[in-house]
Amino acid sequence: MSAGQAAENPFIHCRGVSKYFGNFKALDEISIDIEAGEIVCIVGPSGGGKSTLLRVLNALEPIDSGEIQIDQIKLPGSRKDVEDIRREVGMVFQQFNLFEHMSIRENVTFAPRMSRKMSTENANELAENLLRRVGIAEQIAKYPNHLSGGQQQRVAIARALAMQPKAMLFDEPTSALDPEMVAEVLDVIRELAESGMTMLIVTHEMGFAKEVSDRMLYMSGGRIIVDSETQEFFQSVDNSDLNQFLSKIL
Amino acid sequence: MWFPIVLLGVIGFAAYFLNWNLLLSLDFSVVWEYRMVLLKGLMLTLALTACAAVLGLFAGTVLAIASQSGFAPLRWIVTAFVEIWRNTPLLVQLIWIHFALPLVTGINTTALESGVIGITLQASAYFTEIVRAGIESVPKGQWEAAYSLALPARIRWTRVILPPALRTMIPPLVNLTISFFKGTAILSILHVSELMTVTNRISNVTFKPVELFSSIAVIYFVVGYLMSKGTLRVEYYLQKRER
Numbered sequence: 001m002s003a004g005q006a007a008e009n010p011f012i013h014c015r016g017v018s019k020y021f022g023n024f025k026a027l028d029e030i031s032i033d034i035e036a037g038e039i040v041c042i043v044g045p046s047g048g049g050k051s052t053l054l055r056v057l058n059a060l061e062p063i064d065s066g067e068i069q070i071d072q073i074k075l076p077g078s079r080k081d082v083e084d085i086r087r088e089v090g091m092v093f094q095q096f097n098l099f100e101h102m103s104i105r106e107n108v109t110f111a112p113r114m115s116r117k118m119s120t121e122n123a124n125e126l127a128e129n130l131l132r133r134v135g136i137a138e139q140i141a142k143y144p145n146h147l148s149g150g151q152q153q154r155v156a157i158a159r160a161l162a163m164q165p166k167a168m169l170f171d172e173p174t175s176a177l178d179p180e181m182v183a184e185v186l187d188v189i190r191e192l193a194e195s196g197m198t199m200l201i202v203t204h205e206m207g208f209a210k211e212v213s214d215r216m217l218y219m220s221g222g223r224i225i226v227d228s229e230t231q232e233f234f235q236s237v238d239n240s241d242l243n244q245f246l247s248k249i250l
Numbered sequence: 251m252w253f254p255i256v257l258l259g260v261i262g263f264a265a266y267f268l269n270w271n272l273l274l275s276l277d278f279s280v281v282w283e284y285r286m287v288l289l290k291g292l293m294l295t296l297a298l299t300a301c302a303a304v305l306g307l308f309a310g311t312v313l314a315i316a317s318q319s320g321f322a323p324l325r326w327i328v329t330a331f332v333e334i335w336r337n338t339p340l341l342v343q344l345i346w347i348h349f350a351l352p353l354v355t356g357i358n359t360t361a362l363e364s365g366v367i368g369i370t371l372q373a374s375a376y377f378t379e380i381v382r383a384g385i386e387s388v389p390k391g392q393w394e395a396a397y398s399l400a401l402p403a404r405i406r407w408t409r410v411i412l413p414p415a416l417r418t419m420i421p422p423l424v425n426l427t428i429s430f431f432k433g434t435a436i437l438s439i440l441h442v443s444e445l446m447t448v449t450n451r452i453s454n455v456t457f458k459p460v461e462l463f464s465s466i467a468v469i470y471f472v473v474g475y476l477m478s479k480g481t482l483r484v485e486y487y488l489q490k491r492e493r
């Protein structure tokens with residue numbers, strides 16, 4: 001799906017979305033459509049609004065104008081809409097944000113049990129499968145602070161997947177990690193990409209972005225400056241801001 | 251080198267001025283004689299402390315959660331309640347509750363009821379502040395995780411935010427409980443029959459105030475000390491379990 005081209009029924013649809021913090025405009029008239037199964041990486045300078053964009057898509061921040069639609073659910077919306085969106089869209093944070101007072105098993109089973117009313121038995125089975133998938137099945141009885149950063153982030157991914165979301169948002173999932181742990185987390189995200197999950201990934205790992213994404217967004221000053229197919233993005237987009245950004249980061 | 255000498259000098263000086271006759275005339279047998287009465291008083295003191303701690307913590311938690319509400323008037327009410335009960339003497343509050351409130355409401359409360367109400371209300375005001383600080387010490391990321399997983403509000407509070415908040419609150423909660431344990435002595439103004447009241451009564455019939463009040467000071471100290479040591483062990487245990 002190429003840039004700007006309006007899809008028939010995009011999975012994620014944003015039209016003219018703006019977000020203010022006080023007088024500061026963190027998102028400035030954002031419009032994008034993302035197809036089911038599409039993998040979109042977002043890059044750009046710090047403070048450009050990348051996190052804010054993901055956060056409004058997860059209804060963690062209310063928007064001030066415009067409209068968001070995810071899988072037929074609209075924002076701004078009722079409290080139920082907000083919860084439905086959060087159930088459909090999983091989020092992975094830079095700082096993992098695991099529940100420190102719960103074991104790894106509880107971290108992963110908690111949300112399906114509490115917010116999807118899944119039985120403990122089913123939730124346990126799901127957790128075991130997911131933890132095996134992210135490669136930390138043997139840590140299931142431990143607490144988060146027994147685990148390395150890379151392991152914690154993989155648990156956080158499993159926790160989000162346990163809600164069986166239709167899309168996943170990643171906000172700089174490897175930025176808080178020691179360099180030697182980046183690969184193990186990217187491997188998990190890559191595997192997820194291959195499984196066909198719709199994903200939005202904010203990252204500074206350009207090699208990874210180039211490899212997994214179908215499409216790249218360059219954000220700066222609360223705006224999407226460049227929205228283009230991945231190959232094009234790295235080869236032929238002629239935007240002085242972007243070229244400067246890429247030359248610095250690559 | 252000279253420090254022990256100075257110390258000895260001070261002790262000797264003090265000993266010279268001490269009224270040895272008075273000290274030697276002290277008769278602590280009165281404490282043993284009235285041990286059952288004193289024990290009953292201590293039990294009531296402990297029950298009042300437990301009331302203040304349990305009801306106060308419960309009410310304080312509810313108020314602290316209300317103080318996080320997006321609805322401003324609710325926050326103002328909580329702040330007003332907390333500030334009024336924290337910044338007026340417990341003695342005055344007890345007099346309001348026991349003597350003024352019945353005039354306004356027409357409901358008479360016994361001394362014990364007034365005492366329980368007074369100490370619980372004041373405890374809730376103090377506990378609100380502690381719980382609020384505990385809630386605010388929980389990292390923002392825990393909230394975000396709870397929201398992004400669509401956890402219902404009740405679950406978010408009881409299972410995600412309050413457990414780590416309570417953990418950080420254990421030392422201030424213990425200190426506060428100990429100060430309410432000592433604070434129950436003020437309820438003797440209403441003759442509630444806790445340890446201070448009964449000691450007063452015994453003293454009035456036996457004329458042995460020094461022996462009696464010194465002894466209950468030791469009792470207050472020992473119980474307070476055990477409370478602080480005991481609860482800090484619980485905290486240590488909880489911490490160890492998760493490391």
Ligand SMILES: Nc1ncnc2c1ncn2[C@@H]1O[C@H](COP(=O)(O)OP(=O)(O)O)[C@@H](O)[C@H]1O
Nearest residue numbers: 021024026044045046047048049050051052053
């Ligand atoms: N809760 C907030 N309150 C005030 N300003 C905020 C808040 N969150 C983000 N901002 C501001 O919005 C801008 C965009 O932030 P963010 O989306 O985090 O950028 P990025 O993730 O691209 O680095 C920044 O200038 C940041 O300071």
Ligand SMILES: [Mg+2]
Nearest residue numbers: 050051052172
């Ligand atoms: Mg960010």
